Amino acid sequence: MKHFRVIGRKGVGAVKRKAALLICVLLVFIAGCWSRRELNDLAIAVGFGIDRSGEQYEVSVQVVDPGEVATKRPGSQRSPVTMYHAKGKTVFEAIRRMTTVTPRKVYFSQLRMFIIGDELAREGIREGLDFLSRDHELRTDFYIAVAKDLTAKEILSFYTPLEKIPASKMHNSLDVSDKSWGPTAAMKLDELIKDLVSDGKEAVLTGITILGDPEEGTKRKNVQMIDSPAFLKYSGIGVFQEDKLVGWLNERESKGYSNITDTLKSTIINAPCPEGGRVGIEVIHSKSKMKGKVRNGKPEAEVEIRTEANIGEVECKLDLTKEKTINRLEQEFEKIIQQNAEQAIKKAKSLEADIFGFGEAIHRSNPRYWNTIKNDWRRQFVDLPVHIKVDVKIRHMGTVSSPFFNQLKE
Amino acid sequence: MEINFDEAALAPDQALEATTHPLQTSLQANLQHIQETVGNSTDIIIREVPIGKTGEQKIAVIYTDGLADSKVVIDFIMETLMLDVKQLDMSETAISAPNIVQILKDYVITVGEIKEVADFESLFNSILSGDTFILLDGYATGLAVGTQGWKDRGVSEPSSESVVRGPREAFSETLRTNTALLRRKIKSPNLWLETKQIGQVTKTNVAVMYIKGIVDDKVVKEVHARLDRIDTDGILESGYIEEFIQDETYTPFPTIYNSERPDVIAAELLEGKVAILVDGTPFVLVVPALFVSFLHSAEDYYFRADISSLVRILRYIGIFIALLGPSLYVAITTFHQEMLPTQLLISLAAQREGVPFPAFIEAVMMEVTFEILREAGLRMPRMIGPAVSIVGTLVIGQAAVEAGIISAAMVIVVSTTAICSFVFPSYSMSNSIRMLRFPLMILAASFGLFGIIIGLIAIVLHLSSLRSFGVPYMSPFAPLIPTDQKDAIFRLPQWALLSRPRLIGKKNLIRKQIPENQKPKSRE
Incomplete structure (x- = not known):
């Protein structure tokens, strides 16, 4: 009888342990790949621009078509990137409204370039930046530039030769000119915000503009010619007073x-x-x-x-x-x-x-x-x-x- | 039904017990009993001869054909008994020396190993081990003459642990050959050998070898105790013994080391470990086993220290890839895309365009396909090998990618993982890692990198809880033993390996008596 009881108690312990183990294993499956995103469910945003459009913001996003960028076969007629734009009372609202036109969820972690339209920059960039600094998805290693006398949308709808992804081109060329030429200011989000809140220092942002015919740049012809009719070019440094653009340095x-x-x-x-x-x-x-x-x-x-x-x-x-x-x-x-x-x-x-x-x-x-x-x-x-x-x-x-x-x- | 089952269970026991009878004086009765017991098996040769001048003494020679060396039986037993002994007058000598068994043993049989046996159990044991048995009419004792000699494979090159530099001999299936191989490496009287038979039916010889004075006597005692506890009908490979005596059954990790290389076993014996040799298999067990020894190769000690350390580091990297390769890929591409450089992400995304499965399913499919290919490669007849590898390469390599079912990056990840799983010097550890890859993949698919970290923490905790014959499995890392780091991740030069592992060779730690003399003198 005593022998029996010992076995019984041991049995209960083992059952409990097995049950705990089973629950742990089941929990793995209950989590159900929470917040999982497959690579082909993402629209990888590389360029992001904000413009003022009346009372509203107009948000433009340059999204990579990976199949076009990484393709080995020539002769494809599709462009390597696509631009989506939407308007909204706030930046966040505009981005979410964009889902009505994008086939996939826009993914901002790989953002290379953030462009602020000239008009918005003169009115103040404070409100537009909050979304960028708040959203957890954004890595803060993208560069920020002001579209000089242009809208961000115009800059982001540009074909660039050599580099298939225009936002990558802008990022790399700002990197290079910052290292070996000088009169540009490669600004990242954290640096910009630091300057904006500082009492003893005003912010600057490098300017980007179009050299040549802006119309030509948006066509495929721009990358089919040896001497491209239009280029994106960094020019000068935009001077801010508080968060408003007030002038340019030559x-x-x-x-x-x-x-x-x-x-x-x-x-x-x-x-x-x-x-x-x-x-x-x-x-x-x-x-x-x-x-x-x-x-x-x-x-x-x-x-x-x-x-x-x-x-x-x-x-x-x-x-x-x-x-x-x-x-x-x-x-x-x-x-x-x-x-x-x-x-x-x-x-x-x-x-x-x-x-x-x-x-x-x-x-x-x-x-x-x-x-x-x-x-x-x-x-x-x-x-x-x-x-x-x-x-x-x-x-x-x-x-x-x-x-x-x-x-x-x- | 139940009664029948009991009877069936009892029957072999009774048959076994029947053999413990003492020998009888009547030759006929003895022979009859033998024939009844072996069921007239045709490979048991029984030869009755009358010996002496007049042939008044009847004897019988019994041996197993194939196990006994027939040349020895003919030259040294049959010839002596039938020709040489003819000169002897049995009736005359019988007066002065009444015991013919003694005469045969002392003066007639010209074979080294001979002993008197008086019961049937030993009789069968010697016949079935290849000895020749001589029974005499009128005597209740017989002679077991050592004539073992059968066809064996001989010493060949090791097939599972190959080296570029190092001895090319491996253990074979014969226990005696294997012990001899170790004796040849360690010519010390302190190399002790204890043999026991395990398995009621197979009566497999199992030898326990160790170096007295270095080994921890408690471990030897524990080995004997665990071996004696084994109660089974048969031992056919050292794997049987391993499962009976290992510390922990519910672990993916092997807690007993095995090797088919005599040099490896000799090195382990010198560290103070105990080797268990099992008749019938070239794989020798070693206890206590440490996790690191599964990652060390014999060659690490034959090349110079710098290159060995480098190769070891390479091996550790390989092990991490083999364990984590697919899970890291799954975790990063489905949860942590922000970790990838933009260009890489775009190229990975391009490869995944049009792939219908989630990355996890893709990974599992590829891994399972590879494991099946690997298993098929091991089992199939050797001639079909190339055909299967071509099909495998085409199917999992090219066709799957071109058909858009699998992304090319996944093929790269899986094949890198596959190659890395072959860097293990020990096959048993490679199996553990193969097995753990799958739960880690599930964790990665559910929780991303957090899941992988949780899995790794669980593995490390589990490893730290393991012991092999009283020695912590993860030593010298957990517990941390600074002096043993000399031969764990790195290997220091031979002259710096002054002591044995602290937890294993604690009885006799010092390997080199005068440390100052060890280092080669640099140019003055």
């Missing part, structure tokens, strides 16, 4: 802007030679330091730019073997960089937008003083004296020292 000012804010990685600078012709240097390393201070109860800013460069091109007779020549060149380039920076500051002052973050620099060095001028900073900035120090070092001459035509007899 190329030279943009370069100065990049130099001051230490976002310049590499660029090309030209200087005239004393005997005519020009010398070009390639900036290989650039570092700038910004300091804010208060002198006699007035704010001041100091910028120190250190640049290392290689000689890239010489179009005049220069004896580069002499140290004196190099020194003279260095001084020449220091002057040009300084002028660029000064012009950028002048332009920013005229737009009353402290895009360089001088206010932040003053805040860092003297927080108490900053609190007293914080609310009046826009006016203070217009009168802010900025001292710029530039130091250029020329490191290498390339594979030849003096230009070969020095030896030509005249």
Whole structure:
């Protein structure tokens, strides 16, 4: 009898354990692949644009047709991307309204490019950005640009040669020009929001525009010709006051802007030679330091730019073997960089937008003083004296020292 | 019905017990009993000869044809008894030495192994193991003469664990050959060998080998205890023994190591482990087994330390792919598309255009197809091999993709996984990983990467709970034993392998007496 009971109790324990195990196994199936999405159920959005359309937002989404992009067989007549657009009182509403035209759910994680229409940018971008920063699906590694004098929709409906996906083209070319040209501002969402909320710094966004005939760009012919009739082109940096676009920096000012804010990685600078012709240097390393201070109860800013460069091109007779020549060149380039920076500051002052973050620099060095001028900073900035120090070092001459035509007899 | 069942169950027992009779003095009675017991089996040869000058002493020679070496039987037993002993006058010697059994044993039979036997059980045992038995009329004892010698496969190359550099011999089916192979590697009197018979009907010889002084005596005792507990009618392969004595039945992981390479077994013995050799199979069991030893190959010790460590790391990567390949693919492409680079996502999505099944079903289909192909490849006659592999390649490789049933990426994932499942030096561990792949795929399809992580945590917890003959299965990682890391993930040079595994060779840890002398002198 006792023996029996022991077996019985053990049996109950084993049954309980087995039941628990069974429940665990069943739970796996009950979850039923919750929030599962197959790859071919997704419309992968790579480009996203917002425009103002009367009282409403107009949202345009560039969606990849994977079969067209990855296809190995030539001669397909379908375009590699499709654009969908819809209007709504809010951005979110417009996106959801889009499902009436899209065959699949639009998937935003792989977004490469976010374009803001010119009109909307001038009215203020604050409200439109909330959806982007709130939605969990979005990775924040896409670039943001303003369609200069155009709508985002126009930019997103463009055929681009070489790169099949236009949004990828925009992303890559902004990447490349940011690394080796300079006068663009590759802005990501988190950086933009940080600048928008900051008191001592105004936001900037790089501008994108169309070079050539905008009509031609939307046709397939644009990628069938060797010399495409129209291109997408980055041009200048848009200056924001709060969240409203107020003006544009030109190329030279943009370069100065990049130099001051230490976002310049590499660029090309030209200087005239004393005997005519020009010398070009390639900036290989650039570092700038910004300091804010208060002198006699007035704010001041100091910028120190250190640049290392290689000689890239010489179009005049220069004896580069002499140290004196190099020194003279260095001084020449220091002057040009300084002028660029000064012009950028002048332009920013005229737009009353402290895009360089001088206010932040003053805040860092003297927080108490900053609190007293914080609310009046826009006016203070217009009168802010900025001292710029530039130091250029020329490191290498390339594979030849003096230009070969020095030896030509005249 | 029930009564009949009981009778049937009892009958063989009675037959077995009947053989424990003592021998009788009458030769005829003995022979009759033998013939009755073996049922006149034709391979049991019984030869009656009268010996002595006048042939007054009747004897019988009994052996099993095929198990006994017929040359030895003819040259050293039959010839001696029928020709040489003719000179002897049995009646004369019978006066001075009354025991002819003793005379035959001491002066006549010119064979090394000989012993006196007085009961039928030992008689049958020796005849059926290949010995020759001599029965004499008028004596209740007989002589068992060691004449074992049958056709065996001989020592050949290992087929399941091949190496580029290293010995090319493998164990064979004969227990004696196998013990000899180990003796040849370890010429120490401390290499002890204990034999026992397991299986009421098969009476399979099982040998327990270990190096006295290194081995943990408790483990040896435990091995004996577990072996003695086995109660079965037959042992046909070491797998039978493994299942009887393993620590845990409900685990996908093998807790007993096996190998067909004498060099591997010798190395394990030197670490203080116990080898269990089973007659009739080339696979030798080793206890206690650690998880890492299933991932180590014999060759790791024959190549130099740097390349061995590198190859080991490669192997670990392979193991992770073999375990997680399809589940990671399923999880990432159905739950975490944001993790993929845009270009890769687009190309994967392009391949999936028009594929009718969800990624999980696709993966399961491909995995099952591959497992079937693999099983078919093992079982089918060798001549058909190429035909099946061509069909397999075409079906799962090309046609399925072209027909748009399976995406090309899935074929890549499944074939990479398949290749990775062959990097395991041990076939039994490869089976475990194969098996675990499927539950992980289900978890991945239900919960994505979270499911995979949950699965991995469960596997690691389970592994840490396992023990093999008292030794934690995951040592030297759990518990962490710093000194044993020298030969776990990496392998340090031979001169740095100074001690045995701490939990196994604890009785005699030191391998190299003077550590300073071990390192090669660098150029002064």
